[in-house]
Amino acid sequence: MEVKPLLEMVKISKSFSGVKVLQDVSLSVYGGEVMALLGENGAGKSTLMKILSGLYKCDSGEIYLDGHKVQIDSVKDAQKLGISFIHQELSVLPNLTVWENIFLGHEVTKGCTKKIDKAFMREKSRELLKSLGCTFDVNAKAGDLTIGEMQMIEIIKAVSANSRIVIMDEPTASLTDYETKKLFEVIAALKSKGMAVIYISHRLDEIFEVCSRVTVLRDGKLIGVTELGKVDKNQLISMMVGRNLEEQYPYIAPSPGKVILSVEKLNYKNKVKNVSFSLREGEIVGMAGLVGAGRSETAKVILGEYKKTSGDIFVNGKKVDIKSSKDAIKNGIVYLSEDRKKEGLISNWPVGENMTLPNLKKYVGNFGRIVKKEEVIDFKEYAKKMSIKTTGYSQIASNLSGGNQQKVIIAKWLMTKPQILIFDEPTRGIDVGAKKEIYEILNELKKNNKAILVISSDMQEILGISDRIVVMHEGEVAGEIDRKNASQEAIMKYAVGISNRG
Numbered sequence: 001m002e003v004k005p006l007l008e009m010v011k012i013s014k015s016f017s018g019v020k021v022l023q024d025v026s027l028s029v030y031g032g033e034v035m036a037l038l039g040e041n042g043a044g045k046s047t048l049m050k051i052l053s054g055l056y057k058c059d060s061g062e063i064y065l066d067g068h069k070v071q072i073d074s075v076k077d078a079q080k081l082g083i084s085f086i087h088q089e090l091s092v093l094p095n096l097t098v099w100e101n102i103f104l105g106h107e108v109t110k111g112c113t114k115k116i117d118k119a120f121m122r123e124k125s126r127e128l129l130k131s132l133g134c135t136f137d138v139n140a141k142a143g144d145l146t147i148g149e150m151q152m153i154e155i156i157k158a159v160s161a162n163s164r165i166v167i168m169d170e171p172t173a174s175l176t177d178y179e180t181k182k183l184f185e186v187i188a189a190l191k192s193k194g195m196a197v198i199y200i201s202h203r204l205d206e207i208f209e210v211c212s213r214v215t216v217l218r219d220g221k222l223i224g225v226t227e228l229g230k231v232d233k234n235q236l237i238s239m240m241v242g243r244n245l246e247e248q249y250p251y252i253a254p255s256p257g258k259v260i261l262s263v264e265k266l267n268y269k270n271k272v273k274n275v276s277f278s279l280r281e282g283e284i285v286g287m288a289g290l291v292g293a294g295r296s297e298t299a300k301v302i303l304g305e306y307k308k309t310s311g312d313i314f315v316n317g318k319k320v321d322i323k324s325s326k327d328a329i330k331n332g333i334v335y336l337s338e339d340r341k342k343e344g345l346i347s348n349w350p351v352g353e354n355m356t357l358p359n360l361k362k363y364v365g366n367f368g369r370i371v372k373k374e375e376v377i378d379f380k381e382y383a384k385k386m387s388i389k390t391t392g393y394s395q396i397a398s399n400l401s402g403g404n405q406q407k408v409i410i411a412k413w414l415m416t417k418p419q420i421l422i423f424d425e426p427t428r429g430i431d432v433g434a435k436k437e438i439y440e441i442l443n444e445l446k447k448n449n450k451a452i453l454v455i456s457s458d459m460q461e462i463l464g465i466s467d468r469i470v471v472m473h474e475g476e477v478a479g480e481i482d483r484k485n486a487s488q489e490a491i492m493k494y495a496v497g498i499s500n501r502g
């Protein structure tokens with residue numbers, strides 16, 4: 001007997017204000033299978049999954065579960081059918097505790113009293129965390145956790161909600177290698193329970209590791225469905241981008257000049273401990289370390305966002321006092337945050353206004369009015385430079401695909417023409433083609449004598465683009481490695497605390 005797919009989406013189409021973002025796209029997945037959904041930024045992956053989970057309504061097309069046609073008009077409908085969605089952008093509520101987040105929307109009540117059973121939910125959350133190897137406290141405020149930890153909450157939420165189909169949109173983008181491994185174990189467990197997983201990721205190695213088949217989209221159209229055992233990475237990339245892509249890391253040799261930024265014995269609570277390093281003009285320094293090693297905190301102390309407890313910061317040899325990102329910009333320093341939802345974009349504003357925001361002064365004309373025409377010209381220039389897929393200046397930022405939002409953030413800070421740039425996970429959730437564009441932009445900045453710090457958890461990326469690598473471990477600089485001595489093992493030794501430059 002022929003086995004029927006657990007889920008079939010047939011000829012789904014969707015337009016936003018007249019623009020077709022999905023055209024006759026079909027996707028099916030069997031129980032016990034992990035189906036990869038692959039495509040460039042803006043290809044339509046998240047939109048297709050938002051339709052499946054009841055967030056968007058499709059214009060045409062049909063959805064079948066176990067061979068029966070179903071109608072999904074709301075998130076509730078989808079939940080009732082056992083479909084859960086782990087979103088690309090975090091939706092954890094920062095003011096609630098870990099356990100409150102896990103049980104949000106499906107709180108457990110005590111027998112007939114109908115009182116919320118806090119003790120049970122706390123205990124259950126503790127178990128779930130433990131089963132995933134998470135060490136943070138169930139009573140902690142979610143907002144105090146790292147991005148990686150918040151993501152784990154979302155995964156636990158979906159797993160605990162008795163789903164049959166779990167959609168994971170870029171689930172590992174901010175997880176450490178260890179957390180990723182744990183996640184893969186969880187996925188294997190879901191599979192063995194007969195659940196179906198739809199897995200969106202820009203990390204091809206992962207797709208080969210956890211998925212059995214792949215559905216590829218390009219520009220809202222279905223390009224093909226194939227078994228992963230039958231294709232290699234290059235074939236996948238060319239299906240995805242419609243061309244071959246050579247060398248992923250276009251490295252250029254540096255010609256480093258004088259030291260522009262120097263940080264001496266920086267301390268912040270117990271998160272940043274005696275951190276010292278420097279950046280020279282015309283070089284890219286990679287900052288490696290595990291999630292929670294204090295890399296973003298270090299950046300935020302430099303930016304004045306966190307108030308340092310001691311230590312000094314020098315720009316061009318002069319001691320500076322930076323109390324806010326405004327002071328930082330004045331000193332030519334910008335920070336591109338790892339968390340675009342929390343810190344990057346004002347999601348209900350137009351893309352164009354988001355982009356020009358830190359640089360508004362430039363556009364003030366007579367009577368203090370903003371000259372919009374010039375703003376639009378600059379917007380167009382940067383949108384083109386960075387191949388941002390947008391309908392134009394007035395498109396609302398939250399309507400851009402995840403990867404394109406990331407590019408807008410980069411553009412917005414580049415517009416301030418800074419001297420020192422700190423990039424925090426700049427290519428998280430960005431497709432292979434766009435990643436390369438970003439590396440090329442970094443190289444261009446390097447050629448123009450900027451000093452660049454790239455914080456990244458992607459080891460290949462750190463190795464591929466850095467001239468020097470600073471590795472952090474538990475708030476300290478554990479070591480510094482030159483490009484010629486750099487390797488995955490060398491970084492890991494410092495990152496896990498086996499070696500210390502001490």
Ligand SMILES: Nc1ncnc2c1ncn2[C@@H]1O[C@H](COP(=O)(O)OP(=O)(O)OP(=O)(O)O)[C@@H](O)[C@H]1O
Nearest residue numbers: 016021041042043044045046047399400401402403
């Ligand atoms: N609510 C919306 N209103 C208008 N346009 C939208 C909306 N949501 C998505 N789009 C557009 O639909 C297209 C597909 O976006 P989608 O988020 O599905 O891409 P994606 O494949 O998930 O990309 P990424 O890898 O960057 O996350 C994009 O051009 C995006 O701008």
Ligand SMILES: [Mg+2]
Nearest residue numbers: 046088401402
């Ligand atoms: Mg997406």
